[in-house]
Amino acid sequence: MAKQKLQFSPDNPPLLPLSRRSVLQALGISSTAAVLGSGLAQAAGSAAAAPGDAAEPGAQILNMTVNGEPHSLKIDPRTTLLDALRERLQLTGTKKGCDHGQCGACTVQVNGRRVNSCLSLALMHEGDAISTIEGLGTPEQLHPMQAAFVEHDAYQCGYCTSGQIMSAVALANEPYGTSDSDIKEAMSGNICRCGAYSHILKAIKQARG
Amino acid sequence: MAPSTSVTVIGQGLPRIDGPKKVSGLAQYTSDHHFPGLLYAVPVTSTVAKGRITALDPRAALAMPGVVEVFHQGNFAGKLFRKQASKGKVDENRPPLSDNTVSYYGQYVALVIARTFEQATEAARAVKVEYASEPPNVSMRLAAEEKTSVDTERGDVDQAFTSAPVKIDQVYTTPVQTHNPIELHASVAVWNGEQFTLFETSQAVMNHQMVMAQMLGVQPQQVRIITEYLGSGFGGKLWPWTHATLAAAAARELGAPIKLVVDRAMMFQTVGHRTNTQQRIRLGATADGKLNCVSHDYLFHNARLDTYKENCGEATGFLYSTPNLRAAWSFARRDIAPPTSMRGPGAVPGLYALESGMNELAVALKMDPLQLRLANQPERDESLDLPFSSRHLTECLHTGAERFGWARRDPRPGSMRNEAGAVVGWGMAACSWMAKALPAKATVQLAANGRARVMCGTQDIGTGTYTVVAQMVAALTGLPLARIDVVIGDSSLPPGPMSGGSMATGSLVPAVQAATQAAIDEALQAAIEHDPRFAGKAPGALAFDQMQVSIKGEQGKAVLLQDILQAAHMDHVSGEGEGAGSAEAQKHYSQHSYGAHFVEVVWQPEIARLRVDRVVTVIDAGKVINPQTGRNQIEGAIMMGVGMALFEETEYDPRTGAPLNANLADYIVTTHADAPEVDITFLDYPDMTLNPLGARGIGEIGLAGIAAAITDAVRHATGVQVRDLPVRIEDLLDAPVGLAS
Numbered sequence: 001m002a003k004q005k006l007q008f009s010p011d012n013p014p015l016l017p018l019s020r021r022s023v024l025q026a027l028g029i030s031s032t033a034a035v036l037g038s039g040l041a042q043a044a045g046s047a048a049a050a051p052g053d054a055a056e057p058g059a060q061i062l063n064m065t066v067n068g069e070p071h072s073l074k075i076d077p078r079t080t081l082l083d084a085l086r087e088r089l090q091l092t093g094t095k096k097g098c099d100h101g102q103c104g105a106c107t108v109q110v111n112g113r114r115v116n117s118c119l120s121l122a123l124m125h126e127g128d129a130i131s132t133i134e135g136l137g138t139p140e141q142l143h144p145m146q147a148a149f150v151e152h153d154a155y156q157c158g159y160c161t162s163g164q165i166m167s168a169v170a171l172a173n174e175p176y177g178t179s180d181s182d183i184k185e186a187m188s189g190n191i192c193r194c195g196a197y198s199h200i201l202k203a204i205k206q207a208r209g
Numbered sequence: 210m211a212p213s214t215s216v217t218v219i220g221q222g223l224p225r226i227d228g229p230k231k232v233s234g235l236a237q238y239t240s241d242h243h244f245p246g247l248l249y250a251v252p253v254t255s256t257v258a259k260g261r262i263t264a265l266d267p268r269a270a271l272a273m274p275g276v277v278e279v280f281h282q283g284n285f286a287g288k289l290f291r292k293q294a295s296k297g298k299v300d301e302n303r304p305p306l307s308d309n310t311v312s313y314y315g316q317y318v319a320l321v322i323a324r325t326f327e328q329a330t331e332a333a334r335a336v337k338v339e340y341a342s343e344p345p346n347v348s349m350r351l352a353a354e355e356k357t358s359v360d361t362e363r364g365d366v367d368q369a370f371t372s373a374p375v376k377i378d379q380v381y382t383t384p385v386q387t388h389n390p391i392e393l394h395a396s397v398a399v400w401n402g403e404q405f406t407l408f409e410t411s412q413a414v415m416n417h418q419m420v421m422a423q424m425l426g427v428q429p430q431q432v433r434i435i436t437e438y439l440g441s442g443f444g445g446k447l448w449p450w451t452h453a454t455l456a457a458a459a460a461r462e463l464g465a466p467i468k469l470v471v472d473r474a475m476m477f478q479t480v481g482h483r484t485n486t487q488q489r490i491r492l493g494a495t496a497d498g499k500l501n502c503v504s505h506d507y508l509f510h511n512a513r514l515d516t517y518k519e520n521c522g523e524a525t526g527f528l529y530s531t532p533n534l535r536a537a538w539s540f541a542r543r544d545i546a547p548p549t550s551m552r553g554p555g556a557v558p559g560l561y562a563l564e565s566g567m568n569e570l571a572v573a574l575k576m577d578p579l580q581l582r583l584a585n586q587p588e589r590d591e592s593l594d595l596p597f598s599s600r601h602l603t604e605c606l607h608t609g610a611e612r613f614g615w616a617r618r619d620p621r622p623g624s625m626r627n628e629a630g631a632v633v634g635w636g637m638a639a640c641s642w643m644a645k646a647l648p649a650k651a652t653v654q655l656a657a658n659g660r661a662r663v664m665c666g667t668q669d670i671g672t673g674t675y676t677v678v679a680q681m682v683a684a685l686t687g688l689p690l691a692r693i694d695v696v697i698g699d700s701s702l703p704p705g706p707m708s709g710g711s712m713a714t715g716s717l718v719p720a721v722q723a724a725t726q727a728a729i730d731e732a733l734q735a736a737i738e739h740d741p742r743f744a745g746k747a748p749g750a751l752a753f754d755q756m757q758v759s760i761k762g763e764q765g766k767a768v769l770l771q772d773i774l775q776a777a778h779m780d781h782v783s784g785e786g787e788g789a790g791s792a793e794a795q796k797h798y799s800q801h802s803y804g805a806h807f808v809e810v811v812w813q814p815e816i817a818r819l820r821v822d823r824v825v826t827v828i829d830a831g832k833v834i835n836p837q838t839g840r841n842q843i844e845g846a847i848m849m850g851v852g853m854a855l856f857e858e859t860e861y862d863p864r865t866g867a868p869l870n871a872n873l874a875d876y877i878v879t880t881h882a883d884a885p886e887v888d889i890t891f892l893d894y895p896d897m898t899l900n901p902l903g904a905r906g907i908g909e910i911g912l913a914g915i916a917a918a919i920t921d922a923v924r925h926a927t928g929v930q931v932r933d934l935p936v937r938i939e940d941l942l943d944a945p946v947g948l949a950s
């Protein structure tokens with residue numbers, strides 16, 4: 001199985017970026033209906049076996065809700081929650097900055113609490129409700145925290161931003177104080193190498209009211 | 210022709226146009242791209258820093274589930290080529306896997322390809338590699354091992370120093386620093402049998418295309434580079450690194466799209482770093498504080514195979530007036546991966562040393578460091594013997610001092626307290642960064658749907674390029690930003706500037722303006738040809754404002770351009786524009802940005818706690834197109850400056866040559882809790898020698914000088930002068946207690 005050369009499907013040359021969404025739309029499959037992996041395998045129409053089939057021995061079934069949608073995945077036990085979201089569900093708004101729980105770029109909410117998704121194996125989330133940045137708001141209808149980040153320029157490159165926002169939204173339900181130094185302390189697990197910290201602080205204060 | 214009414218959009222702190230996508234997770238960064246049949250590549254990295262691979266056994270890895278291929282020297286050599294010296298820039302020239310030599314720890318020695326990331330990661334650990342290794346030299350104590358070169362020289366420095374009434378002679382060192390953008394370097398490579406589409410983490414898509422074509426052995430037209438969003442780079446993503454060539458070549462070999470994401474440990478090994486520097490500063494002055502000599506000798510390390518220059522003397526020649534001056538350099542090779550530009554390359558470590566020297570000279574003179582700077586301002590660039598294009602450093606110093614309250618400074622170490630009773634220290638420094646523009650091209654379309662589209666092969670690395678380019682088009686068309694589409698980050702667009710050296714904005718201004726104007730001219734032509742109301746008119750008789758065409762003097766009867774185009778069945782009119790860059794202007798002017806930093810640190814000796822509490826910075830960087838994104842840039846540089854002064858150092862294990870603290874817990878960067886309160890002012894004097902808006906770049910200047918201001922504040926608080934960055938708590942444990950007060 002392993003060493004034969006793989007051919008990319010000639011009738012689907014990937015000259016343009018295709019998000020999973022556009023692939024599925026092209027196939028007329030809604031993202032909820034598509035069983036992940038098999039949808040992509042069809043789209044590829046290639047010799048390449050997609051993750052989740054026999055090529056992944058030891059894979060186990062995982063049921064979790066992501067942004068309110070139920071998902072059933074057959075998943076390699078080594079897969080982190082972060083990689084499950086990004087590489088299997090193509091929910092790439094959640095970012096990988098270190099894979100070691102040191103930067104906060106991968107912050108999502110699990111049952112309402114903020115979690116570094118890189119430090120958590122996906123299979124540990126059987127039955128859990130996961131919220132990611134994609135579930136918070138859309139460009140047309142931003143969550144107040146997202147809108148405050150835009151208003152206060154609370155980013156530069158934007159790479160830490162999903163994690164900052166997911167962290168900031170969860171923070172509102174944590175027993176932290178509301179002074180500037182409380183917020184700064186509570187947000188220090190989310191590194192912004194671009195250094196937009198004072199803008200992030202302003203955005204959080206505004207969104208918290 | 211430019212309507213004066215809408216020019217005001219320049220200088221407005223408008224929100225970023227890419228903001229809503231960034232905050233909702235929809236902005237697509239390199240590693241977010243996904244394709245059917247995608248395979249994952251994970252490199253195997255060398256565990257020695259110097260030596261040779263004697264055996265490499267991929268069998269165990271190949272037998273693991275999902276593994277498709279293991280590339281190594283034995284089956285990969287010859288798949289990549291060396292690029293030609295004059296065509297494109299790269300810091301590591303040796304194609305990866307091309308021979309069995311190892312010249313630094315972490316060098317890629319094999320590449321595992323598997324169906325999933327998990328499979329590739331585990332298989333990469335199973336590749337057995339044996340080495341014949343020698344002890345590496347990764348020592349950060351440097352001696353000049355190569356010939357000495359002189360950056361600039363005037364007068365007789367040695368003689369002037371000998372006879373100077375007041376002088377200082379000190380060595381300052383800065384450690385290896387690693388860029389550590391939060392976005393990991395990544396490549397998603399697609400080969401369709403004829404063409405590469407390469408999603409890259411690149412600060413320079415045009416250069417990336419030129420380099421990749423040569424290294425892959427194909428024509429430039431066969432390579433398309435896409436960097437729609439970049440999770441910043443700070444210089445580390447300027448030139449292609451070896452993982453990019455590996456991913457592309459692997460995609461071609463296997464006929465499948467490949468994703469390769471460099472992990473955080475590799476970020477310390479294979480994608481560059483700022484060299485360490487060792488700088489000797491000798492300053493001599495008259496008793497009343499007139500500089501009579503400046504001597505700046507500096508060393509830095511280089512890799513074994515490639516040569517990079519850390520240009521620490523960049524600002525030395527012109528920052529202050531003095532008859533005798535020399536800046537000279539050499540370097541030493543180490544068994545460390547190639548260094549590269551990191552934010553403010555050269556000037557940032559260089560000004561740390563020079564400005565620290567100025568602060569120590571002020572102490573030696575018993576003079577206020579602010580007064581010392583004010584007393585030595587040059588009339589013209591004494592190094593190049595050219596006038597300054599636009600220099601307002603004196604005003605930066607005065608304005609900063611006033612905003613900070615510098616006049617209240619008691620110069621005695623440990624003498625000042627804040628409201629909470631803690632010891633505070635105040636320090637200051639000046640800064641400078643080059644102002645340059647590169648040649649650039651752009652295309653602007655004005656469309657029948659009432660929108661404008663501007664296209665340029667540049668990229669937004671977080672600096673706000675999307676937004677400032679839209680502002681440039683808005684200024685001439687009167688369109689709101691919401692109706693301007695900025696298309697960048699693609700090498701198939703008209704060639705645009707790299708995002709480096711703070712040059713992108715200044716380079717884009719003339720190209721985007723000219724393209725917009727050319728599109729407006731085309732719009733007027735279309736009106737004359739297709740709209741009976743304008744038939745027979747000369748273009749000069751028509752006016753264009755707010756996307757409307759009118760006859761001059763009859764603006765009340767203006768016609769919407771979109772109506773004209775729709776009636777003429779035209780989709781759009783378009784114009785091309787070009788900027789020549791600043792090479793010509795540099796023959797006549799010394800072009801630089803300037804600034805001043807004032808810093809307050811708080812020192813709590815009882816718990817040995819030091820923090821930077823407050824920074825006031827004043828920047829003279831020409832006309833600032835968007836003060837909101839601009840201020841963010843300066844503030845981000847100050848945050849990095851706090852890290853440079855107090856936290857950041859990549860440490861190498863002398864036994865193995867490995868970067869020891871290759872993760873974000875042990876390589877400490879400024880976090881939210883460390884962030885000082887910051888007050889930033891732009892003087893906003895346009896530099897009209899650079900481009901028609903007078904805009905200079907602002908990405909790096911904020912990091913220049915800040916570390917010297919912080920160490921001076923630390924000295925003022927503790928009485929301890931730290932010359933080797935970063936300041937460590939252990940440096941301060943011996944701080945004299947109960948100082949002046």
Ligand code: FES
Nearest residue numbers: 097099101104118
């Ligand atoms: S990627 Fe999870 S904390 Fe950095």
Ligand code: FES
Nearest residue numbers: 156158192193194
């Ligand atoms: S915006 Fe770039 S890391 Fe935070």
